[in-house]
Amino acid sequence: MAFEAPPRLVRALGETAPDGDDWLEKLPEVAEQAIGLRELTVERVQVPGGRSSLVLLVRRGDGTPAVLKLAPPRSRPEAERAALAHWGGLGAVQPVEPRVAEGVLLLERLHPDVSVRSLPEAKALLEAAGTLRRLWVEPPGEYVFETVEERTGRQAEAMRAGAVGDAVALVDAALSARAELVAAPPERRLLHGTFRQSKVLAGERMPWLAVGPDPVVGECAFDLARLVRDRVEDLIAQPSGAATARRRVKRLAESLEVDQERLRGWALFRAVESGVRALRVGRPKDAELLLEFAGWL
Secondary structure, eight states: OOOOOOHHHHHHHHHHOOTTOOHHHHHHHHHHHHHHHHTOEEEEEOSSOOSSOEEEEEEOTTSOEEEEEEOOGGGOHHHHHHHHHHHTTSSBOOBSSOOOSTTEEEEEOOEEEEEGGGSOHHHHHHHHHHHHHHHOBOOOSSSOOOBHHHHHHHHHHHHHHHOOTTHHHHHHHHHHHHHHHHHSOSOOEEEOSSOOGGGEEEOSSSSEEEOOOOOEEEOHHHHHHHHHTTTHHHHHHSTTHHHHHHHHHHHHHHHHTOOHHHHHHHHHHHHHHHHHHHHHTTOHHHHHHHHHHHHHO
């Protein structure tokens, strides 16, 4: 099958590619091998798709619909595989084959074009939060996941290096919040790691299931923090956006029984980290939205 990787994936991987990385150039060959090995029939490439992997909608030899996902090593696909296996389909998409090749996952087919983001905002937050709660389990003993401390430590170094202009004060505040938060986490759970409304798709086994984790082990408030800023463009456009954001922190903290101040701190850190990263890779409009949102917290 001849195909082109979606522009969104090409752009995103280009922003983070280390020197000499040739994963995108090898992708057509890798895809052909994965398809042939499993005797799959490709229906289409999922577009616009994600920013870290290629997703193909396929059918297996018996006609069963499935999803073939191909991801580079820097997207940590083996950690995703281990987390999905540990969740066992409770709250998340299920793998439909054991590990065959690194970076290649064959998953059950959900409804790829129907996420909770399609629901009214209040209902979307409720459904997303309920899905997230199911994923917060004790981490498995057989696989060592990255910790929140490790991941945010790397991010903190990049934030210090990339802080310029008006972002400096926000970076200082975010780093101060992180230092307090990692000092005494209240629990250690397996987390989705990159959870937001668009990562929750309609399914057959359950109404909503999470996809695309970048799993990490740490406190639940870290996982919930990314959900706080969902639909940030709409929040920024509202005259009452700042008040709405603060109410969202309170509502989500209460509904999932996490400490409100810890959730606010992680929401601040993650928004500033994303904003500084957007500045670094040349997305000034995204950076402006994220840093304005962070200033409200």
